[in-house]
Amino acid sequence: MSSILFVCIHNACRSQIAEAICRSLAPRAWTIASAGTNPSTQVDRKATDILQRHQLAMHATTPKGFAEVPAIQWDCVVDITDGDHHYSVLARERIRWGIPDPLDGPMALYEELFQELSGRVRMLIREMSSCPP
Numbered sequence: 001m002s003s004i005l006f007v008c009i010h011n012a013c014r015s016q017i018a019e020a021i022c023r024s025l026a027p028r029a030w031t032i033a034s035a036g037t038n039p040s041t042q043v044d045r046k047a048t049d050i051l052q053r054h055q056l057a058m059h060a061t062t063p064k065g066f067a068e069v070p071a072i073q074w075d076c077v078v079d080i081t082d083g084d085h086h087y088s089v090l091a092r093e094r095i096r097w098g099i100p101d102p103l104d105g106p107m108a109l110y111e112e113l114f115q116e117l118s119g120r121v122r123m124l125i126r127e128m129s130s131c132p133p
Contacts, residue, residue, distance in 0.1 A: 002128050003031035005074045005089065007081070011036030011063035013044040014080040014099060017114060020056045021121045027129075031070060032059075037087050039063040046102070050110040076128065080117075095124075 004022060008015040015034035022032045040063045051057055060068075066089060077091040082098045097120060102109040 001029045001031065002026075003070075003072060003075045004033075004124070004128070005069060005077045005091070006032075006034040007037065007077060007079050007087070007089075008034075008101070009037050009081055009083075010040035011065070012040040012042065013047040014101060014113065014117070016043060016058045016060075016063075017047055017051060018078065018080060018117045018121055020051050020058055021114075021118050022125065023059060024056055025122060026125050031072070031074075033064075033069040034059075035064050035066050035069050037065075037081075039065045044102075044104070046104065046107060046110050050107070050114050053111075054114060076124070078124070 006015040006018040006022070011034055015036065019032055019034035026032055043058060043061060043063060048058060066087065073090040073092060076093045076095060077089055079094065079096045080099050082100050099113065099116060102113055
């Protein structure tokens with residue numbers, strides 16, 4: 001069983017979208033979660049809308065910090081932020097994708113974000129599925 005934690009700043013958009021995509025594609029036995037280094041008080045409405053357009057939904061409708069995700073050693077922590085943020089989470093592997101936040105821009109930006117994350121998440125799942133634990 002593998003585990004992936006997606007991290008962004010507010011857990012309001014990018015990490016929530018990545019988590020939703022990953023939950024839809026990864027084996028059910030995998031542990032998939034997302035968190036923010038500085039969680040917002042609410043999710044990005046356009047992030048919710050783009051997921052609905054692709055028949056997906058957020059696992060949690062409230063942004064989460066690290067205290068709300070399992071305190072385990074994650075197989076992979078994916079930092080989606082485009083900055084340098086420090087946080088303490090146990091991980092076998094850390095990846096930085098550096099994808100900019102759409103910042104309430106036009107829906108076309110959210111669609112581009114969704115497509116970018118979909119491709120990266122698919123590749124990550126393939127890589128983790130082919131590597132022995």
